[in-house]
Amino acid sequence: MTTMEPRGASPAPQVQGDPGQAPRQGAAGPVGGPELLDPEPTGAEPTGAQPTGPGSAGRGSAGLELTRRESARSGSAGLERGCELDAGELPPRSRGVIGLLEENCTVCMLCARECPDWCIYIESHKQTVPAPEGGRPRVRNVLDRFAIDFSLCMYCGICIEACPYDALFWSPEFGYPETAIGALTHERDRLRDWMWTVPPPPAHDPGAPLPREAQAAGPGAGPAVESG
């Protein structure tokens, strides 16, 4: 199994031209944060069990913090501070960049098929998982490459809506310009780094119907919703 080398992506989620943003704090604290960072052990079926991504700055925020300190030290801070937007100012569900939660991805290819721009590149191969005691061997898909070409992306969100396993998420981060157009194709590791910037989902609007999971669970399930 060959893995694509990340194309010039830095290990920390700091991007040239993206300084100074305070790490986003989820209002409700981390939602299933650190557990999602561990790659799934071989043999486990990936499930869509995690409906929400990490809600607050996880381990990746160290990189953002470093970038913020460095940029504050530079002399030309005038326009830097003037045009910054922190988490409070951006409206909820702002579409800045797309993050991938690889643990949820089953390589169903629906996002690549539905993308109107053809900007999602997926490569994978099949792996036979040896049979446990009394079981039979199973075949599962292993993701080799998942890349989104943000030079083509039109931020429609069809991939995020089409994904049945909630592996793709919106993030409001918007400052990631590049000097080379090839660097605008973000590979798996960079897409994972964007996950640390995904805010928790906003609260339901008052009077909104319950989510389908709560409706299916029957009356009395789900959060209390103000009526009217």
Place this chain on the structure above:
Amino acid sequence: MAAVDLPAPGRGSGTMPDPAGPVAVGGFSLRVFDAGLACCAVEVSAALRRCAELLADGGAGSAVGADLGDSAGPGSAPGNGPSPVNVLVVAGTVTDKLAPLVLAAYRDLPQPRRVLSFGACSNSGGPYWDSYCVTKGADQIIPVDVYVPGCPPRPEALVHGLRLLRDVGGE
């Protein structure tokens, strides 16, 4: 009621639009020429207007002005600073019909000059990459220094892009 003849539309007085600026940022002074071809032009206009407000505003902008270092006041080129860099911001879809004009605008741009590609359409053709008459990116006809992704990018993303332009080799 009869049909009415309107005057035929005419060309403007040349290819170079009026620049915004010079905007002084910590010794790095820019003149931004907005080649606003489509929807991204609205975001670029919002960005340039906001930057001018930030620098001219005495209240909230005074702290901003104080941090500009050795640059002069808002809206004026620094006295003993470097000459302003002319930045052509290509914002919007570059169609095959309009491509020669974008090339002419680049050629008319005086040195030192940079090109910033703003938005998906001028980066790579964007959502219209498969069209029969769209140039797949401004870099097919002119050299591009910075690509700002988005559809459209936020106005603040233009500032990020201009900052990257400064960091990678402004004068």
Place this chain on the structure above:
Amino acid sequence: MTPGEVLAEAARRLPAARCVIETGVGAAETVTMDVPGRDWLAALAFARDEAGCDFFDWLTAVDELDQGFAVVVHLYSVEGGQHMLVRTLVPREDPALPTATGLFRGAGWAERETHEMFGVAFDGHPGLAPLLLPDGFEGHPLRKEFPLAARAAQEWPGAREPGERQASQRSRRRLVPPGVPEGWPPP
């Protein structure tokens, strides 16, 4: 004029026309009038003078495959709030219509665009030069047989099946993306 009155008057003056009242988005009632090609100018004049639809909105064509090209004009009455769609069919082999610029000057550029995109000739037009396509462009892009070459040349990322490295040969799924005719590019 109310839509019903338009229908009645059209039946009187243009017996070959077929009129239908349709309720569109926002409950705006539109009178759609289909006329044969020989009544084209008469229908437009009727819409402007009798039905009061003096605002020319757009003119375009629809590729109806075997039936030819359907040239459609949208007109609007500013005073009465009445929408009208006037439509005719021109044969595919020789698509030609008299120009509407005698009645509506605004049809000038619309007919230029329809001419370059579909190849419909408008007789009597003052200058039927291409409007949006670059010089030297060959073909009529909005005809159905004009394929999106870029889509056929580029490999579709969705053609791969899960677990496969390149486009699957065995899949039952449709592996040609939308916009590309089957079997294109020709071998």
